[in-house]
Amino acid sequence: MSTPSSPIHPGQGLPILAHGPSILGALDRADVLVLSGETGSGKSTQLPQLLLARHPDAVMAISQPRRVAATAVAARVAAERGEPLGGVVGYAVRFDERCSPATQVRYATDGLMLREAVGDPTLSRYTHVLLDEVHERALATDVLVAVVKRAAILRRQLPEPTGGEGAAGAPPNPGPLKVVLMSATADVELLVRYFSTAPPPAGRDAPTADAAASPSPSAVASEALGVASPVVKKKKKRPRPGSPLPVAAPPPGSGLAVARHHVRGRQYPVTVLYAADPVADYLDAAVTAALQVHVDQPVPGDILVFLTGADEIDAAVELLRARAGRLLERSDARSLLPLPLYASLPPAAQARALLPLPPGKGGRRSAHGCRLCGGTEVVAPDGGGRQTMGDLVHDGAVRASRSGGGAAADADTTTCSECGGRVTAASAAAFAAAAATVSAGSSRGSSAVRKVIFSTNVAETSVTISGVRYVIDAGVAKSRTTTPSGADILRVAPISRAAAAQRAGRAGRQAAGVAYRLYSEAAWARMAPRPVAELASADLAPTVLSLLAMRVCGPRNDPTAFDYLQPPKTAAVTAALERLVGLGAVAVTAGSLAVTPMGTAMARLPVRPAHARALLESVALDVTAPLLSAVALLAADGAVWAAGAAARAAADASRRAFAHPTGDHLTLAAVLDAYAAAAGEGGEGAGPFCKRHALNARTLAAATSVRAQLAGLLDTISREPHWVGVAAAGGVLPGGAPAVAAMDPAERVRRCLAAGYVGAAASWRGGAVRAYVLLGGAKPMAAAVHPSSVLSAAALARGGGGTPAGGGASGAAAARRPADDDGRGRRPRTVVFDELVITSKAYLRSVTAVESGWLVEHGGDYYRSVQA
Numbered sequence: 001m002s003t004p005s006s007p008i009h010p011g012q013g014l015p016i017l018a019h020g021p022s023i024l025g026a027l028d029r030a031d032v033l034v035l036s037g038e039t040g041s042g043k044s045t046q047l048p049q050l051l052l053a054r055h056p057d058a059v060m061a062i063s064q065p066r067r068v069a070a071t072a073v074a075a076r077v078a079a080e081r082g083e084p085l086g087g088v089v090g091y092a093v094r095f096d097e098r099c100s101p102a103t104q105v106r107y108a109t110d111g112l113m114l115r116e117a118v119g120d121p122t123l124s125r126y127t128h129v130l131l132d133e134v135h136e137r138a139l140a141t142d143v144l145v146a147v148v149k150r151a152a153i154l155r156r157q158l159p160e161p162t163g164g165e166g167a168a169g170a171p172p173n174p175g176p177l178k179v180v181l182m183s184a185t186a187d188v189e190l191l192v193r194y195f196s197t198a199p200p201p202a203g204r205d206a207p208t209a210d211a212a213a214s215p216s217p218s219a220v221a222s223e224a225l226g227v228a229s230p231v232v233k234k235k236k237k238r239p240r241p242g243s244p245l246p247v248a249a250p251p252p253g254s255g256l257a258v259a260r261h262h263v264r265g266r267q268y269p270v271t272v273l274y275a276a277d278p279v280a281d282y283l284d285a286a287v288t289a290a291l292q293v294h295v296d297q298p299v300p301g302d303i304l305v306f307l308t309g310a311d312e313i314d315a316a317v318e319l320l321r322a323r324a325g326r327l328l329e330r331s332d333a334r335s336l337l338p339l340p341l342y343a344s345l346p347p348a349a350q351a352r353a354l355l356p357l358p359p360g361k362g363g364r365r366s367a368h369g370c371r372l373c374g375g376t377e378v379v380a381p382d383g384g385g386r387q388t389m390g391d392l393v394h395d396g397a398v399r400a401s402r403s404g405g406g407a408a409a410d411a412d413t414t415t416c417s418e419c420g421g422r423v424t425a426a427s428a429a430a431f432a433a434a435a436a437t438v439s440a441g442s443s444r445g446s447s448a449v450r451k452v453i454f455s456t457n458v459a460e461t462s463v464t465i466s467g468v469r470y471v472i473d474a475g476v477a478k479s480r481t482t483t484p485s486g487a488d489i490l491r492v493a494p495i496s497r498a499a500a501a502q503r504a505g506r507a508g509r510q511a512a513g514v515a516y517r518l519y520s521e522a523a524w525a526r527m528a529p530r531p532v533a534e535l536a537s538a539d540l541a542p543t544v545l546s547l548l549a550m551r552v553c554g555p556r557n558d559p560t561a562f563d564y565l566q567p568p569k570t571a572a573v574t575a576a577l578e579r580l581v582g583l584g585a586v587a588v589t590a591g592s593l594a595v596t597p598m599g600t601a602m603a604r605l606p607v608r609p610a611h612a613r614a615l616l617e618s619v620a621l622d623v624t625a626p627l628l629s630a631v632a633l634l635a636a637d638g639a640v641w642a643a644g645a646a647a648r649a650a651a652d653a654s655r656r657a658f659a660h661p662t663g664d665h666l667t668l669a670a671v672l673d674a675y676a677a678a679a680g681e682g683g684e685g686a687g688p689f690c691k692r693h694a695l696n697a698r699t700l701a702a703a704t705s706v707r708a709q710l711a712g713l714l715d716t717i718s719r720e721p722h723w724v725g726v727a728a729a730g731g732v733l734p735g736g737a738p739a740v741a742a743m744d745p746a747e748r749v750r751r752c753l754a755a756g757y758v759g760a761a762a763s764w765r766g767g768a769v770r771a772y773v774l775l776g777g778a779k780p781m782a783a784a785v786h787p788s789s790v791l792s793a794a795a796l797a798r799g800g801g802g803t804p805a806g807g808g809a810s811g812a813a814a815a816r817r818p819a820d821d822d823g824r825g826r827r828p829r830t831v832v833f834d835e836l837v838i839t840s841k842a843y844l845r846s847v848t849a850v851e852s853g854w855l856v857e858h859g860g861d862y863y864r865s866v867q868a
């Protein structure tokens with residue numbers, strides 16, 4: 001952990017500071033404050049500090065839609081206060097937490113807060129909850145808004161806090177919950193109306209202690225799942241074990257007192273420029289625009305470019321490097337530093353994009369010879385300078401310490417900003433020597449280096465990237481929707497005008513800036529004013545599972561009766577319920593709807609339901625290792641193979657070398673297992689291994705950490721008594737243990753996938769169709785296997801998979817080829833897939849062959865019900 005230094009003063013004149021007394025006064029009088037204000041006016045960083053100054057005992061959660069924002073803003077606020085991160089100010093995001101018992105200001109992702117609310121629906125540990133960037137209408141944000149409203153209403157009904165234990169050993173009443181909703185571009189009227197309106201009658205006497213013990217069936221579920229509508233029988237109330245606050249439900253007519261406040265003024269002006277005509281290729285146009293800004297505009301002034309995803313960003317970084325080398329004067333090319341920024345990058349690599357280049361001697365570029373990935377790096381100060389990359393955002397075990405400062409325990413380590421891995425003293429010394437040589441030959445100092453940060457929309461809100469003066473906005477983002485059967489669809493779509501305003505706002509946070517929009521003003525006018533609520537289009541299965549587990553859906557446990565900010569379509573809730581039943585997460589017993597032990601375990605794993613279910617099945621089939629590797633790589637959500645035209649041939653050859661005949665999941669497992677072997681003792685080293693196999697070191701490093709955390713969680717769950725009960729009851733294992741012993745490991749893995757990927761399966765249709773047709777949708781939908789898959793038509797034509805380069809747990813040699821439908825033992829008849837990518841065509845990505853019989857075994861009722 002970094003030693004606290006002097007506070008960073010956030011600069012004079014942040015607009016919110018002048019509004020402090022009226023904002024705090026309004027919140028004293030009301031339950032809820034809707035706070036709007038220009039981007040950069042100081043909402044995310046200053047309001048928690050103002051609140052803490054007024055209420056020194058406050059404990060607050062500040063939710064962010066994205067982990068990058070949660071970690072970066074927490075780091076900034078800790079630094080402003082001159083305190084270590086993880087003390088009074090901390091953060092908690094999926095797979096990473098920096099908090100302690102002293103933490104009073106906790107930045108967290110909204111997804112993580114929702115999981116917290118499953119165990120504590122009244123959010124009893126907080127005095128204040130601040131929901132940031134509510135305009136984004138992310139699925140988790142919208143649901144969290146509703147959960148927080150309910151918690152605030154419930155806590156207002158409680159008797160005054162007494163300061164000690166509650167009655168009959170109940171936990172102490174934490175007092176009222178104060179709520180702040182913040183955004184520059186939110187629909188203020190919608191929020192004010194929602195919070196001041198009482199919940200619908202269905203939610204009135206909802207969360208009594210015994211509602212959970214004896215959940216009544218949902219009318220919706222009953223109808224959808226074909227069970228008779230039951231008679232709701234009232235049971236005597238008794239406390240639910242482990243419920244932190246066994247409170248009564250909100251009484252009728254109990255809306256909240258809502259205040260609103262607008263912070264006028266922004267810190268610095270931003271000039272917005274539009275493209276005269278639509279651009280044909282936004283990636284190409286973005287790289288050209290970055291080069292143009294670099295040539296035309298003086299340094300300092302970094303450039304932030306918004307693109308859509310990791311693959312595209314890695315390709316843009318390569319393209320800028322290549323073009324700069326070709327088109328610019330040597331010194332100009334050397335002073336341009338392209339950097340990626342996306343969610344799955346390791347924290348150290350994110351810090352490199354987010355933090356300023358080190359002052360003084362810093363900012364020279366060099367091949368630093370990272371032992372792990374061989375990447376290049378900006379040289380940190382090599383003497384005197386205390387601040388190093390990574391200190392602010394993630395400075396624990398992997399803190400860079402070549403500056404000579406820091407704790408003794410870390411004194412001989414440094415962090416590679418390319419892959420996030422640790423570099424030992426010897427290689428750090430070699431790095432410093434190489435850096436010195438290169439910098440001696442360079443005529444440009446640090447101030448002459450210009451960062452070009454290619455980012456997804458992780459940098460769109462809350463985040464301040466120090467040094468950015470220019471924003472280049474492609475005007476598009478990846479949006480995730482769902483097929484009727486609940487499979488994920490990924491497509492690139494235009495952003496909203498609110499998102500464009502947020503992006504432009506990133507240019508004016510430390511000085512006046514310019515936003516270059518790669519679309520015309522007419523195209524901007526055609527954009528939706530605000531993002532469409534994700535709740536209206538996303539797969540609702542994870543949300544419905546959380547709501548049922550929280551028992552917040554009224555006395556009839558009906559997820560359509562939940563008091564949503566804007567209700568989703570009933571059909572979408574029904575579809576989610578059907579899939580949860582198919583997954584074994586929700587059961588309809590004697591006409592009643594309840595979360596099963598399997599569902600409870602699934603809700604605890606911070607991955608998609610399909611992955612959670614497959615992982616839990618792998619415990620029963622005794623094949624967790626390859627499943628964990630495959631799921632970790634998919635959850636890490638980055639490009640596995642090196643990107644860019646230059647690397648394409650090597651990446652294709654590597655994919656072929658690792659290819660498993662059954663598909664992508666065991667191929668991914670083989671990659672991560674081989675990486676782990678190479679990185680371990682006696683191995684060739686992760687860096688050389690990644691180079692040799694054209695693999696993306698950053699993604700593999702991230703997946704390794706995700707895997708370790710998932711393995712820990714899975715191990716904990718599988719030792720718990722209720723889980724042993726599930727396994728003993730044969731809940732996850734038709735056929736029983738002896739049958740398992742006879743199966744080869746690859747078959748077991750594929751059976752786990754069949755159990756988890758309910759609703760994400762397709763079967764080959766020949767004849768005129770000649771495509772895979774998705775199973776489970778009302779309307780048949782055809783798709784091809786994505787060219788990146790080892791089961792793509794091109795890969796099969798070449799002869800399909802070979803022997804995995806790394807061997808490992810997947811047992812490729814023993815694997816039998818799955819049932820095929822091209823008559824030559826190649827194209828599998830039935831597959832499961834991770835997502836449907838829609839470009840000019842529909843593609844299935846991350847595909848594995850399964851037997852149709854397994855689908856019937858695990859999701860038979862589901863497929864029958866949706867096809868009925």
Ligand SMILES: Nc1ncnc2c1ncn2[C@@H]1O[C@H](COP(=O)(O)OP(=O)(O)OP(=O)(O)O)[C@@H](O)[C@H]1O
Nearest residue numbers: 039040041042043044045046076184462464466509
């Ligand atoms: N990491 C940082 N480095 C430098 N300056 C920063 C940093 N974080 C915040 N600031 C300064 O503090 C100002 C306020 O930031 P803050 O995130 O609190 O604003 P906001 O109103 O929440 O913005 P948004 O609506 O865009 O999230 C920024 O405009 C910037 O001047």
